[in-house]
Amino acid sequence: MDPVLRKGGPGGKPPWLKVRLEDWAEFRRTEEVVLTHGLHTVCHSARCPNIGECWSRGTATLMLLGNTCTRTCGFCAVKSGVPRAFDPHEPHRVAEAVKALGLRFAVLTSVARDDLPDGGAWVFAESIREIRRLCPGVGVEVLIPDLRGKDEHLDLVFDARPDVLNHNIETVRRLQRRVRPSAAYGRSLRVLARAAERGLVAKSGLMLGLGETGDEVRETLGDLRAAGVRIVTIGQYLRPDEDHLPMERYASPEEFEELRDYARVLGFDHVESGPLVRSSYHAERAVAPA
Numbered sequence: 001m002d003p004v005l006r007k008g009g010p011g012g013k014p015p016w017l018k019v020r021l022e023d024w025a026e027f028r029r030t031e032e033v034v035l036t037h038g039l040h041t042v043c044h045s046a047r048c049p050n051i052g053e054c055w056s057r058g059t060a061t062l063m064l065l066g067n068t069c070t071r072t073c074g075f076c077a078v079k080s081g082v083p084r085a086f087d088p089h090e091p092h093r094v095a096e097a098v099k100a101l102g103l104r105f106a107v108l109t110s111v112a113r114d115d116l117p118d119g120g121a122w123v124f125a126e127s128i129r130e131i132r133r134l135c136p137g138v139g140v141e142v143l144i145p146d147l148r149g150k151d152e153h154l155d156l157v158f159d160a161r162p163d164v165l166n167h168n169i170e171t172v173r174r175l176q177r178r179v180r181p182s183a184a185y186g187r188s189l190r191v192l193a194r195a196a197e198r199g200l201v202a203k204s205g206l207m208l209g210l211g212e213t214g215d216e217v218r219e220t221l222g223d224l225r226a227a228g229v230r231i232v233t234i235g236q237y238l239r240p241d242e243d244h245l246p247m248e249r250y251a252s253p254e255e256f257e258e259l260r261d262y263a264r265v266l267g268f269d270h271v272e273s274g275p276l277v278r279s280s281y282h283a284e285r286a287v288a289p290a
């Protein structure tokens with residue numbers, strides 16, 4: 001049997017998906033900084049299983065442009081609907097939060113804002129600039145939506161020169177329409193290729209457990225590498241609730257190890273592959289080899 005298709009154990013979640021809080025005091029401090037600055041985090045809005053580990057280490061992935069997404073992806077726990085008007089002062093508050101947290105490496109993401117003329121590109125770019133101004137020496141990774149693939153909007157972000165430009169492919173080509181109906185596999189590859197052409201460190205990620213085959217996963221990794229992606233993350237899809245896509249299987253830790261080895265052979269500079277890996281998991285560690 002294809003090793004990527006092996007099932008996890010029967011019953012509830014397998015033991016390798018259990019997490020624990022490492023430092024409650026530091027967790028609360030991180031939470032207080034985020035709330036004080038009126039910000040959202042993908043850790044909370046997307047129900048990330050690593051929130052305990054990351055927040056107890058004093059790090060969080062800040063989510064720009066509110067917590068209401070204009071898209072309805074089948075896997076994502078972030079709520080969809082009509083967002084509020086964006087706050088032009090948000091980039092400054094983001095930079096202040098990065099400073100208050102004492103981060104050495106900041107990760108910024110956002111909901112999709114197809115309601116905005118530039119898709120939110122200016123907020124990303126201005127947030128990068130504000131962090132550079134208030135926190136010299138702090139590295140910045142941005143995990144952006146596809147911005148409809150429009151070069152002029154992508155260039156607003158690219159011109160701000162983040163240390164890492166992340167955009168997730170999420171799943172294999174065959175499952176794109178079902179998993180993220182407002183996006184496109186080819187468009188995402190073009191976003192990543194353009195970032196690489198502009199001299200940025202391109203990063204992407206995908207999930208297992210949505211019905212993909214091993215060959216499809218390996219094909220996707222090959223497509224990402226051909227587009228110039230240098231960092232890749234591979235994690236387990238976990239269904240947020242019954243309104244989201246069903247999970248087809250639990251991938252075993254051994255499968256993730258096999259895919260890590262395969263991705264390294266393809267030439268990625270850094271690979272994070274494991275059941276609990278998410279887009280920004282150990283992001284600061286990934287950028288050094290790249």
